Amino acid sequence: MATPLDWSLLQGFLVLAESGSLSQAAPLLGLSQPSLSRQLARLESLTGQLLFERHPRGMSLTAAGRALLPAARRMREGAQDLALALAAREQQLAGTVRLTASEVVSAYFLPELLLRLRLAHPEIQIELVASNEVENLLERSADIALRMVRPTQGMLVARKLADWPLGVFAHRRYLQRRGMPTRETMAAHEWLGYDRSDQLLRGFAAAGFAVEPSFFALRCDQQTVLWEALRAGLGLGVGLVALAARDPELVQVLPELPIPPLPLWLTAHRELRDTPRLRLVFDTIAEAWSAP
Structure with a gap:
């Protein structure tokens, strides 16, 4: 045998x-x-x-x-x-919900929302996967996902919450040191970008500016690190308008550059939407961030 x-x-x-x-x-x-x-x-x-x-x-x-x-x-x-x-088949609220979102959303936007959820429903524990990788809901890598791309799998429930505007920002210290950038002088400025990801390279190309990785003075794939580098005055960077609005020392520059907004999608496995605690977390996020 x-x-x-x-x-x-x-x-x-x-x-x-x-x-x-x-x-x-x-x-x-x-x-x-x-x-x-x-x-x-x-x-x-x-x-x-x-x-x-x-x-x-x-x-x-x-x-x-x-x-x-x-x-x-x-x-x-x-x-x-x-x-x-x-x-x-789980019908109780008590238990764990595994939620995944990008590093920026996890670090700067989710904590306040999770605090409200915790105060209202302390019986629910959250496992937060802060990752820019697309977690596979079908394989239960996560129960609920906040993504910047629309999921294509038919077994997923997907709801578009909003379009989050992006802009180019610099700290006031950087502008005092290097001056205000223009379309004509932007190539001479210090930019913050990604290392292995080509997302910004494609974005610049779509805007009519073909650049190489060497265009970026500092390169890092961790978006929270880049954002803190921007806040330290290391250079120009692309970021969420809603996040930059929290820091009065940040100035939006080059507003004429065509930067498409980031779509925010909330997704869950179709079967899991009928689990009370997952439905509650899903609906709480949707209510907080859905466009008016």
């Missing part, structure tokens, strides 16, 4: 297969690299097969690993369906 496989071992196998390295897979599973390595060794011992080839750049599936992958994915789908079915 075949030895039944522990789902946690197969879950580790899947994450490792899809990420390609122990260093990337272990944090996603909440494990250390040695623990994940031991899990893999256990799975290979149970199957009697070498499932991964180790190489300097990471790990790749062997033929045996590729053969196991479809069945493991089907098991994951079954586990997700079971989790959704159980979650949708």
Whole structure:
């Protein structure tokens, strides 16, 4: 009789297969690299097969690993369906809601809203995933998501809350040091931008200014860090008008630049909208930030 496989071992196998390295897979599973390595060794011992080839750049599936992958994915789908079915039957407010939003929204906009929710419903705990990555609601990476793009999966409930205007801002100290930028002089100014993300490069190109990464004097993919750098006077940066309005030392510059607003979408899995605590959190966010 075949030895039944522990789902946690197969879950580790899947994450490792899809990420390609122990260093990337272990944090996603909440494990250390040695623990994940031991899990893999256990799975290979149970199957009697070498499932991964180790190489300097990471790990790749062997033929045996590729053969196991479809069945493991089907098991994951079954586990997700079971989790959704159980979650949708929960009728109590008490419990946890996993919410994901961008770093800027999580740091500067959500705390006040979550405080009001906490005072009104202390029985609800919030797990906040502050990430600019698009969390997969279908895989239960999060229960509710605030996104700047419209989701396309049919199993999701999506509601557009508002269009948040963007602008170019500088601290008064920077303007005292470098002067007010114009369309003619903007290329000579110090700009703050992203490192690996090409979002701002595409935005500048759409506005008629093709720039290279070297155009930005400071590059960082953490948006909260860039915003604090802007507030420190390091250079010009693009940000939310509503956020800049909180700091009287920030000045909007180059208002003539065509910068499209960011659409704010609130999404949840369709089945989970019928869970009272998820519905309450969903409706609280929607009521707070829906456009009038």
